[in-house]
Amino acid sequence: MIRSSKSWQAVAVASVAGLVLTACGTTDEGGSGSESSGGGGGAACDVKLAFFGPETGPAAGLGKPIIQGAQLALDEYNADAECAIEMINYDSQGSPDEAPALATEAAGDESLIGIVGPAFSGESAAAGPIFAEAGLPTISPSATNPALADNGWDTFHRVLGNDATQGPAAATYIADTLSSKATFVIDDASEYGAGLAEEVTNGLGDVVVDTDTIQAGDTDFSATAQKVSASKADTVFFGGYYAEATILVSQLKDAGFDGTFVAADGVKDPAFLDAGNDAEGSVLTCPCIPNTDPNVAEFAEAYEAEFGEPAGTYAAEAYDAANVFLDGIAEGIDNREEMLEFVNGYDEAGVTKQVAFDEKGEPSEVHVYSYKVEGGEIVPEGEIS
Amino acid sequence: MDFDFFFNNLPQLTITGLAFGAIYALIALGYTMVYGVLQLINFAHSEVFMYGTFATLWTVWALTGSGGASGLQLVGILLLALVMSMLSSALIALVLERVAYRPLIKKNAPRLIALISAIGASFVLAELMGLRDRVTGWVGLDDDLDRYVGGARINASMSGIVNMPNVEIAGISIKSVDLLVIAAALAMMVVVDQFVRRSKLGRGIRATAQDQETAALMGVNPTRTIQMTFLIGGLMAGVAAFLYMLKIEVTKFDVGFLLGVKAFAAAVLGGIGNLRGALLGGLLLGVAENWGAALIGTEWRHVVAFVLLVVILLFRPTGLLGESLGKARA
Numbered sequence: 001m002i003r004s005s006k007s008w009q010a011v012a013v014a015s016v017a018g019l020v021l022t023a024c025g026t027t028d029e030g031g032s033g034s035e036s037s038g039g040g041g042g043a044a045c046d047v048k049l050a051f052f053g054p055e056t057g058p059a060a061g062l063g064k065p066i067i068q069g070a071q072l073a074l075d076e077y078n079a080d081a082e083c084a085i086e087m088i089n090y091d092s093q094g095s096p097d098e099a100p101a102l103a104t105e106a107a108g109d110e111s112l113i114g115i116v117g118p119a120f121s122g123e124s125a126a127a128g129p130i131f132a133e134a135g136l137p138t139i140s141p142s143a144t145n146p147a148l149a150d151n152g153w154d155t156f157h158r159v160l161g162n163d164a165t166q167g168p169a170a171a172t173y174i175a176d177t178l179s180s181k182a183t184f185v186i187d188d189a190s191e192y193g194a195g196l197a198e199e200v201t202n203g204l205g206d207v208v209v210d211t212d213t214i215q216a217g218d219t220d221f222s223a224t225a226q227k228v229s230a231s232k233a234d235t236v237f238f239g240g241y242y243a244e245a246t247i248l249v250s251q252l253k254d255a256g257f258d259g260t261f262v263a264a265d266g267v268k269d270p271a272f273l274d275a276g277n278d279a280e281g282s283v284l285t286c287p288c289i290p291n292t293d294p295n296v297a298e299f300a301e302a303y304e305a306e307f308g309e310p311a312g313t314y315a316a317e318a319y320d321a322a323n324v325f326l327d328g329i330a331e332g333i334d335n336r337e338e339m340l341e342f343v344n345g346y347d348e349a350g351v352t353k354q355v356a357f358d359e360k361g362e363p364s365e366v367h368v369y370s371y372k373v374e375g376g377e378i379v380p381e382g383e384i385s
Numbered sequence: 386m387d388f389d390f391f392f393n394n395l396p397q398l399t400i401t402g403l404a405f406g407a408i409y410a411l412i413a414l415g416y417t418m419v420y421g422v423l424q425l426i427n428f429a430h431s432e433v434f435m436y437g438t439f440a441t442l443w444t445v446w447a448l449t450g451s452g453g454a455s456g457l458q459l460v461g462i463l464l465l466a467l468v469m470s471m472l473s474s475a476l477i478a479l480v481l482e483r484v485a486y487r488p489l490i491k492k493n494a495p496r497l498i499a500l501i502s503a504i505g506a507s508f509v510l511a512e513l514m515g516l517r518d519r520v521t522g523w524v525g526l527d528d529d530l531d532r533y534v535g536g537a538r539i540n541a542s543m544s545g546i547v548n549m550p551n552v553e554i555a556g557i558s559i560k561s562v563d564l565l566v567i568a569a570a571l572a573m574m575v576v577v578d579q580f581v582r583r584s585k586l587g588r589g590i591r592a593t594a595q596d597q598e599t600a601a602l603m604g605v606n607p608t609r610t611i612q613m614t615f616l617i618g619g620l621m622a623g624v625a626a627f628l629y630m631l632k633i634e635v636t637k638f639d640v641g642f643l644l645g646v647k648a649f650a651a652a653v654l655g656g657i658g659n660l661r662g663a664l665l666g667g668l669l670l671g672v673a674e675n676w677g678a679a680l681i682g683t684e685w686r687h688v689v690a691f692v693l694l695v696v697i698l699l700f701r702p703t704g705l706l707g708e709s710l711g712k713a714r715a
Contacts, residue, residue, distance in 0.1 A: 057538055058637075189684055213684040217643065219633045222401030223678035223686070226394050243540055247635050250544055254560055256551070271536070274635070276545030 044334035045083035048112045049074070049325050050090055051318075052102070052127065052138070053119025057093025058243055061269045063119055065312030066141055070116045072303055072315075073322035077330070085329060087322075088112070096122040096191075103127035107134035113339045114139070114325035116318055121145035121192040124156075131155045137340045139324055141317035144265065144287065145195045149360040157343060157357045159317050159324075159350070161287040161366030163192070166264055167199020169368035169384040170285040174235055175204060177370075177384075178260055178283070184233035185211045186224060186248070188240030196264050197239035209233055214244060221248050225255035234259040241266040246275045253278040268313045273376055283381075284371045288313050289352045290380030299351045320350035391679050396557050398679050399672055404563035404632060406671020407570030411625035412648035413655070413663035414577060415478070415618030421594040421658040422614045425496055428503040429485065431645020432510035433477045433619050437626025438636035439514065440473035441466045443533055445543050445630075459547065463631075470630075471623030478619025481506055482612060490611075507641075515638030542635045549631075566628045573624050574664045577617060581660060586613055594658070650694050656707025665705055670694075 051070055054063035070087060078084040088109075090102045099118065106112055107130055115131065115138040118124040124143040131138050132153035139157040140148075146164035148156060174180045185208055187197035194213070201208050209231045212224050221244075228236055229252075236252060236259065238245055245267040252261065261279075265286040273279055291300040296316050303311040303319075328342040347356040356364040370381040391398070412434050419427040444466040449459075485506040489499045513520065518537040521530050549562045581587035592600035593610045601607050629644075630636060651670045655662025670690055677689025697705065 061536075061539055213682060215684055215687065218686075219635065219640065220401075220405050221683070222405070223398060223675050224683045226397050226401065226679065227390060230390055230394050246540060246542065246544075247633065250634060254551075256558060271539055274540065274542035274544055278544065 042332040043081055043083070043330045044332050046111055047329060047334050048086050048088055048109070049114045049116065049322065050088040050106055050112050052090045052099075052106065052115050052117030053092055053123070053142075054094035055089050055091035057091075057095065059094035059120070059241060061242070061271050062142070062266070062313065063094065065315035066116070066119055066318040068307050069141070069303065069311065069315030069318030070322040072299075072306055073319045073326060075306070076302075077323075077326045081330075085326065087116075090115075090117075092118065092123050092127075094120045094123060096126040099123035099126040100130060103130040107131065107136055110336075112136065113334065113336050114328070114343075116141060116321045116325070118143060119314075121148060121195070122190060124148050125191055128153050128156055135336045135340060137325075137336065137343045139321040139343065141321045142265070142314045145191050146199075147195070149362050153361070154344075155340060155361075157361040159320050159352065159355060159363055160314075161363065161368060163196045163199050163264075165366045166285055166287055166368050167196050168203045170196075170237065170262060170264060171200050171203025173283065173285060173370055173384050174200070174237065174262055175207060178235055178262075180204075180207055180235040180260075182209045182231065182233045183207050183235040183237055184209055184228045184231050186228075186236060186238045186240075187211075187213055188216045188238075188244055189213050190216060190240060192266060193239035193241070195239070197237065200237050200239065214240070214248070216240065216244060218244070219247055221251045222255070224248070225251045225257070228252055229256040233257070236261050238263045238267070242269045242272045246272055246279070249275050249282060250278040265313060268371060268378060270312075270378070273373065273378070276376075279373045280376075282373045284373070284378065285368055285384065286313065286371060287366065287368050289316055289367065290369055290371070291316075292380055296351045316352050320352050320355050323350060324348075324355060387680060391676070394679065397559065398675050400559050400563050400567075402672035402675030403668055404566040404671070405675070406651075406668040407567045408625050408629050408632070408667075409644070409648045409651045409671055410664045410667025411570050411573060411621050411628070412644060413652040413667050414574070414621045414660065416649050416652040417655070417657050417660060417663040418590075418614050418618050420652070422590060422611055423486070423490070423499075425486070425499050426503065426649070427481070427486075427615075427618075428500065428645070428649075429481050429506040429510060430478075430618065430622065431641030431648070432507050432514075433474045433481070433641075434622040434626050434629075434644060434648075435511065435514065435636070435638065435641035436477045437470040437474035437623040438630050438640060439541075440623070441470040441627045441630040442541055442543050442636055444469045445546055446532065449546055463547065466630075467624070467627045470627040471620045474623030474626060475616050475619035477510065478615040478622070479612065482615040487608070487611075507645075511638055511641065517638075538638065540635045540637050543630065544634045547631060547634075562632050566632055569624070569628055571664075573621060574660075577621065578660055580617075586610075590614055647690065650690065653704055654694055654697055656704030659704070659706045662704055662706035669705075 051067050054060050074087050090106055092098045092102055117140055118127050119142050121143045132155045137155050141159055144163045146162040174183055183204055185197050185201050187193040212227055214221055214224055245263050249261050261282040263284055268284040268286050289296050291311055299316055300311045324343055324346050328339050333339050333342055353365045358364055368384045370384050371378050372381050415430045448462045485502045486499055489502055515538050518534045521534045551558045552561050581590055589605040589610045592605050593607055597607050651666035652663050655666025673693050674686040674690045678686040
């Protein structure tokens with residue numbers, strides 16, 4: 001133990017010394033560096049970015065496109081940079097329990113100056129205070145719980161609209177497009193799912209006939225399904241993730257529910273299609289931009305060429321988030337303090353939107369889109385307005 | 386408290402509760418029999434069940450082509466899936482007995498050691514399934530078997546292959562799969578009960594449960610009897626796994642954990658060591674949870690289940706049918 005803590009101190013001292021030296025170096029070159037947009041002479045070296053979120057675990061399906069989207073941005077940057085920037089994956093498995101320890105580990109690595117993530121709302125809440133204290137800027141491509149921005153963490157940013165915008169958009173869709181007379185709202189008691197369900201319930205008002213809460217990890221939802229069919233609801237909204245949604249939608253249909261199943265971005269994953277015919281006709285809302293949008297076409301093509309699969313949910317958002325940091329690194333920023341300042345003042349066109357943040361770290365521009373399961377595929381319908 | 390909904394839908398809630406309870410009961414059988422013979426709680430039994438669900442899933446996947454199957458062909462596939470599930474679960478149970486218990490029992494290790502061994506075996510088996518893509522990757526088979534080993538840590542589903550219609554009984558719509566699950570589980574329980582009561586091997590199991598040394602003196606081979614106990618528990622877990630897959634259609638490497646805890650609770654509720662108690666405990670637990678979920682809210686179902694367990698154990702510390710504990714075990 002003593003030995004390891006000593007070597008740890010040595011590493012810390014060395015990295016701090018390295019930082020001081022490189023920081024001195026960049027002040028001279030700062031002027032010329034800000035003009036070059038690629039990895040020109042002024043770009044910072046010996047700095048790292050990180051992904052924070054599920055690489056393995058039950059929600060790994062949602063993590064993968066995020067990792068790959070950020071990786072694509074890095075690869076493009078590294079292609080013509082003089083020193084390559086490395087991305088580390090902090091694999092939280094999407095769990096709030098794992099997050100604090102990992103966040104502390106990340107905060108201790110001084111060469112790490114930007115985090116793409118945390119991916120989920122629960123882990124964001126758990127890791128946020130640690131990043132805020134370390135002054136380590138984070139840009140989440142996917143955490144949508146509204147309360148996250150209200151903690152006063154100046155390091156927190158996200159490039160997509162929160163559930164306070166997604167929830168009402170889902171409510172608008174249910175009320176206007178589906179003309180629902182009776183909606184049953186179910187949530188999974190998670191930070192994300194319960195928050196979203198509350199927004200939808202508030203947005204729909206009297207249309208909500210009843211609500212129920214399930215437990216993540218359960219597989220038998222007979223009682224819930226019975227409640228739904230007894231309530232004669234024509235629409236079910238589910239706030240939660242695809243693992244439960246897949247089973248839930250099957251059991252709802254088996255119990256005689258023949259209305260529309262509506263869920264949000266946590267369900268927008270190919271694994272939801274496992275439910276087969278029962279998933280057909282389901283509507284998924286998402287603040288993520290469809291691949292068919294002309295703005296992301298170029299990105300979507302590059303992504304498919306690199307990874308051999310279409311860009312998944314939040315890949316484009318992750319690409320934008322990584323690019324904010326990479327633009328900063330290209331300008332020669334090599335420490336957290338300047339990076340944070342840079343991110344706060346950022347205002348450039350990304351592939352998903354004009355990327356800029358307000359003082360709470362929320363994006364200044366928000367769009368929510370609807371998708372529909374048709375013929376065994378998740379097909380974009382358009383923006384919900 | 387939603388009494389209106391509860392009373393208006395009581396029949397359906399009871400049937401769906403009984404169906405899940407029947408699955409608990411079949412798994413509980415494995416816990417209760419092993420406890421009866423060895424006074425050991427086989428915590429790895431949940432994994433015995435989990436391997437059965439995958440055996441069912443993979444058999445169905447392998448035999449139904451892209452077009453699916455129907456009619457007699459489907460029935461044949463399902464019967465084969467049931468056999469595969471029972472064989473896989475039984476095999477895992479026997480391996481467990483051989484590797485995780487027999488060496489300890491031979492050395493007369495304290496029961497606590499065997500319990501830890503059981504917990505360890507449970508983790509090993511679950512993670513082996515959860516990391517199956519890496520395991521097959523070592524031998525270079527992961528590409529050929531991608532359909533079976535890909536997505537090792539997420540749900541694997543056979544949804545849409547078996548579509549059983551709802552039936553109307555006295556104006557109430559009931560899922561036929563629920564009735565099938567209940568009927569099949571009850572039939573299996575009767576078979577096992579009669580087997581243990583009437584056959585020679587069953588007598589051996591009961592004798593070993595009462596007094597292993599005396600039974601051995603009377604010519605009962607204890608090692609073989611213990612093996613048989615694990616075998617029967619494994620076969621029943623295989624049936625439970627098959628019925629579970631018919632009803633839920635989705636499985637995952639850690640699916641055994643929650644079901645295992647519930648089935649163990651069912652065994653204790655009915656009186657651990659008592660076969661009929663396992664059935665009663667399982668059905669009771671299934672119905673109670675479903676009623677609780679309907680009355681209070683679905684998020685409370687596990688709370689209801691375990692509050693019920695504690696309350697019953699307060700009044701009957703040996704479980705509902707547990708009087709005979711220490712006398713006519715198994």
